[in-house]
Amino acid sequence: MDFLSNNIYYIGAFGLIFIGLFIILVKHNLIKVIIGISILDTGVNLFLIAVGYINKGTAPIFSKPGLDAKNMVDPVPQALVLTAIVIGVAILALALSLAIRLYQHYGTLDLRKIKEQRW
Amino acid sequence: MRKIISIILLAIIFIGIILTLCKIPFGIHKTKVGQYYIDKGREETGAVNIVTSVVVNYRGFDTLGEVTILFLVAIGLGAVLSNFKEKGKRKIEPASLILQTGCRFLFPLILLFGAYIFIHGHLTPGGGFQGGAIIASAFLLIYLGCHGKKINEVASKTTESIGGLVFIVIGLIGLTVGGHYFLSNFMPKGQINTLFSAGIIPIIYIAIGFKVGSELAGVIDNLMEKS
Amino acid sequence: MVNPVLLIVVPLALAFALPLVGLISKKIIKYIPVLAFLFNFIISLLLIPKVLHQTIIVKIGGFLPPIGINLFVGPVGILFSTLIALAGLLVSIYALTYIKGGSKEKYHILYLLLLTGATGVVLTGDMFNLFVFFEILCISSYALVSFLGNKAGIESSIKYLIQGSVGSSLLLLGIGLLYGQFGTLNMADIANQIHSSNSPSIFVPMVLMITGLGVEAAIFPLNAWLPDAHSSAPSSISAILSGIAIEVGLYAVIRIIFTIFNASSFLMFFIFLGVLTLLIGEMSAFSQKNIKRMLAYSSIGQIGLIMFAVSLNTQYGVSAGLFQMVSHTLGKGLLFLTVGFMIYKTGSMEISSFEGIGKKMPLTSLLFTIGVFSIVGLPPFIGFASKFMIIRAALVTGELLFTILIGLILLGTVIEGAYFFNVIQSIYFKGDNEIGNKK
Numbered sequence: 163m164d165f166l167s168n169n170i171y172y173i174g175a176f177g178l179i180f181i182g183l184f185i186i187l188v189k190h191n192l193i194k195v196i197i198g199i200s201i202l203d204t205g206v207n208l209f210l211i212a213v214g215y216i217n218k219g220t221a222p223i224f225s226k227p228g229l230d231a232k233n234m235v236d237p238v239p240q241a242l243v244l245t246a247i248v249i250g251v252a253i254l255a256l257a258l259s260l261a262i263r264l265y266q267h268y269g270t271l272d273l274r275k276i277k278e279q280r281w
Numbered sequence: 282m283r284k285i286i287s288i289i290l291l292a293i294i295f296i297g298i299i300l301t302l303c304k305i306p307f308g309i310h311k312t313k314v315g316q317y318y319i320d321k322g323r324e325e326t327g328a329v330n331i332v333t334s335v336v337v338n339y340r341g342f343d344t345l346g347e348v349t350i351l352f353l354v355a356i357g358l359g360a361v362l363s364n365f366k367e368k369g370k371r372k373i374e375p376a377s378l379i380l381q382t383g384c385r386f387l388f389p390l391i392l393l394f395g396a397y398i399f400i401h402g403h404l405t406p407g408g409g410f411q412g413g414a415i416i417a418s419a420f421l422l423i424y425l426g427c428h429g430k431k432i433n434e435v436a437s438k439t440t441e442s443i444g445g446l447v448f449i450v451i452g453l454i455g456l457t458v459g460g461h462y463f464l465s466n467f468m469p470k471g472q473i474n475t476l477f478s479a480g481i482i483p484i485i486y487i488a489i490g491f492k493v494g495s496e497l498a499g500v501i502d503n504l505m506e507k508s
Numbered sequence: 509m510v511n512p513v514l515l516i517v518v519p520l521a522l523a524f525a526l527p528l529v530g531l532i533s534k535k536i537i538k539y540i541p542v543l544a545f546l547f548n549f550i551i552s553l554l555l556i557p558k559v560l561h562q563t564i565i566v567k568i569g570g571f572l573p574p575i576g577i578n579l580f581v582g583p584v585g586i587l588f589s590t591l592i593a594l595a596g597l598l599v600s601i602y603a604l605t606y607i608k609g610g611s612k613e614k615y616h617i618l619y620l621l622l623l624t625g626a627t628g629v630v631l632t633g634d635m636f637n638l639f640v641f642f643e644i645l646c647i648s649s650y651a652l653v654s655f656l657g658n659k660a661g662i663e664s665s666i667k668y669l670i671q672g673s674v675g676s677s678l679l680l681l682g683i684g685l686l687y688g689q690f691g692t693l694n695m696a697d698i699a700n701q702i703h704s705s706n707s708p709s710i711f712v713p714m715v716l717m718i719t720g721l722g723v724e725a726a727i728f729p730l731n732a733w734l735p736d737a738h739s740s741a742p743s744s745i746s747a748i749l750s751g752i753a754i755e756v757g758l759y760a761v762i763r764i765i766f767t768i769f770n771a772s773s774f775l776m777f778f779i780f781l782g783v784l785t786l787l788i789g790e791m792s793a794f795s796q797k798n799i800k801r802m803l804a805y806s807s808i809g810q811i812g813l814i815m816f817a818v819s820l821n822t823q824y825g826v827s828a829g830l831f832q833m834v835s836h837t838l839g840k841g842l843l844f845l846t847v848g849f850m851i852y853k854t855g856s857m858e859i860s861s862f863e864g865i866g867k868k869m870p871l872t873s874l875l876f877t878i879g880v881f882s883i884v885g886l887p888p889f890i891g892f893a894s895k896f897m898i899i900r901a902a903l904v905t906g907e908l909l910f911t912i913l914i915g916l917i918l919l920g921t922v923i924e925g926a927y928f929f930n931v932i933q934s935i936y937f938k939g940d941n942e943i944g945n946k947k
Binding site: 168169171172176180183184187188212213214215216217221222223224225227234236237238240241244245248249251252255256258259260262263 | 283284287288290291294295298302305307308309312314315318319322323329330331332335336340343344346347350351353354357358361362404405406408410474500503504
């Protein structure tokens with residue numbers, strides 16, 4: 163139980179990653195696959211932030227003049243996650259616009275039926 | 282069948298990752314570069330928010346790439362949805378008077394809040410991207426609440442381009458003046474923890490804030506028109 | 509001395525300024541990519557003598573690595589940068605008159621950004637910067653594949669997007685695992701701290717990163733998107749995707765294996781994967797009726813050949829692999845551009861509709877034949893020189909296993925020659941002219 167409560171963020175992040183991968187591999191409705199991509203991105207971002215956490219640390223902002231520099235979490239993963247969130251939003255927007263055009267052409271969003279290109 | 286194969290694949294990845302995670306214990310102090318940023322960040326950049334100084338100054342090239350990706354998506358979305366033919370309009374009921382007046386009342390307040398966040402990016406949590414997203418949500422409120430108002434496309438495109446060009450021009454000025462490095466912090470750093478401090482960081486964040494706000498508003502405009 | 513940062517920043521600034529220029533006048537939009545890549549090409553050529561003398565390391569923002577980001581401009585990097593600028597220049601001149609439908613301004617912006625992302629991937633020295641520029645490359649290629657807006661284009665683009673975004677999430681996961689162990693993001697710094705790649709905590713991030721980059725580099729099980737995407741894009745974009753995008757992806761994979769991880773035991777697996785990719789690509793191309801799909805499968809085969817050459821881990825092998833990359837970019841680019849013009853004239857992508865074009869379009873058919881001879885490897889074209897170098901590099905090591913694999917590669921080359929010569933025969937010799945019959 164102690165192990166579980168210590169590493170709860172890792173377990174949560176990898177749970178999200180595996181749920182996202184499972185949705186992308188198994189489901190055949192396009193909107194569900196796009197939601198799966200979004201869940202996968204969220205899981206990876208959560209994992210990146212969890213890597214940088216230090217026990218009992220606070221945000222790295224020196225808002226009051228006397229703040230101690232020893233108790234601050236790592237600022238680098240937060241900068242990486244800022245960029246990664248924006249990239250995730252970009253892919254989601256492009257995927258949704260392609261889904262709109264795909265529905266206009268085929269009339270269905272079932273990936274098993276959208277197989278016009280074969281060998 | 283597909284479910285079984287995917288579960289096996291995921292189990293293999295799971296075992297691999299568990300073996301790796303033994304080396305990254307949770308909550309222990311393990312950084313080298315991060316400690317340097319926390320110790321020396323205030324003197325070298327002048328910003329009180331260390332995450333901002335990492336994003337804009339130390340790793341500013343990544344931020345330039347990120348701004349490019351947002352620009353790319355706005356253009357790509359416009360390209361994909363450009364030849365869309367509408368199949369007849371749906372009948373939309375106009376909103377009630379209370380809703381319209383409420384939206385119009387809230388719109389400048391949300392814009393003010395977003396502008397506050399990206400101007401004070403170097404003092405409080407927040408910054409250009411966060412402020413830009415709030416500004417875009419103000420435009421979304423106008424689209425949803427009061428039908429028939431659209432943003433001026435020429436104005437939004439011009440704001441996007443000028444925002445991006447300001448970022449690159451500041452970087453190129455740093456190449457010629459100051460330390461002869463791209464994106465070096467050549468402006469005076471002022472007094473710490475005040476609004477006019479930290480050199481080029483507030484200017485870049487204001488440019489990014491305008492750019493992100495107009496880009497996301499353009500994306501919302503494209504999606505609302507074509508569906 | 510010119511700063512190599514300008515190789516990335518100038519096309520980016522022109523891409524940001526293009527909408528403003530479009531507001532003023534619509535006619536000069538299509539000349540701006542030509543200017544940008546002419547500038548890039550000249551700067552890369554000027555930098556080559558200095559880089560061969562000593563590697564340039566550019567500090568961005570004035571901070572030493574690993575505190576700041578740095579650009580690592582080595583001989584291989586500047587070679588690739590020159591190649592990207594040359595290919596970009598030639599294809600942008602082709603696109604001056606080729607792009608007619610759709611919104612032209614958006615095509616040129618996306619094109620500039622694709623090649624900026626590619627230049628950024630080859631010139632960077634930092635892991636997360638590699639990820640960001642790689643994403644610029646991938647997202648602009650998703651948007652460009654669907655540019656024509658027809659059924660095939662949108663379907664190929666959504667499948668490419670799903671596979672590509674899973675790949676980039678795995679890449680980011682690998683980068684996060686590496687950062688958690690070493691605390692730094694600089695490539696040279698991580699390479700200094702890795703002693704062996706046999707422990708699972710180093711092996712797993714490497715596999716994740718290679719899988720993530722392998723989706724773009726078209727390594728065997730991950731290249732299901734490639735035939736659809738390269739055949740549904742406009743022809744100028746197919747030339748850039750086949751010639752530059754997958755090679756830059758393969759360059760990133762090679763850089764990670766050699767520079768960061770230095771994993772020699774993993775390379776044996778790569779050799780088998782390379783030969784397998786080659787055989788599957790060539791055999792699939794043999795039965796194709798659509799000319800662009802055939803060229804796309806041939807690209808998969810060539811990537812397998814390059815993987816084999818580079819994984820030999822000798823000096824001959826790696827230099828032969830790089831030379832093959834150059835000859836593949838130029839040859840496949842030429843093939844796609846001429847095929848694009850032929851498709852425009854005949855209106856269909858089937859090989860059977862190209863019968864007898866040799867009389868109507870003699871110059872284009874001659875260029876197509878030159879491209880085919882270079883890809884298959886006939887003298888005196890550079891495809892022959894690069895394939896000869898690869899075979900010699902494998903035979904020099906003297907191991908029996910490599911000799912058997914060379915036999916398989918030569919079998920693949922024979923199949924390649926068979927289907928390409930089939931196309932040339934139908935262009936020059938068969939039957940009546942279909943264009944004459946239609947009129």
